[in-house]
Amino acid sequence: MQKNIEDLHKKQRTDAVRGVLLFGVFQLVCVAGFIMLCLIPDLPRWAVILFAACAAATAAPMAAALAVLKKRFDEIQGGELDAARQY
Secondary structure, eight states: OHHHHHHHHHHHHHHHHHHHHHHHHHHHHHHHHHHHHHTOTTOOHHHHHHHHHHHHHHHTHHHHHHHHHHHHHHHHHHTHHHHHHTO
């Protein structure tokens, strides 16, 4: 029984990391797109500032995603889902 719980926790941690990595890849692609838009020749200065701000705003949620991942690891380690499944 203990082995099954450990395997389940390992799978849950792996799934959580995969989710954050996938989110990070999507965010990185969006940031790269905004940066590429900033590099368009003869673009008005306001547009460059706008695209740079969009790139920064798109990258910002990654810090929150990492904090949520840490909280998720704590939930998995604490067995909160295991206790909830018993009901």
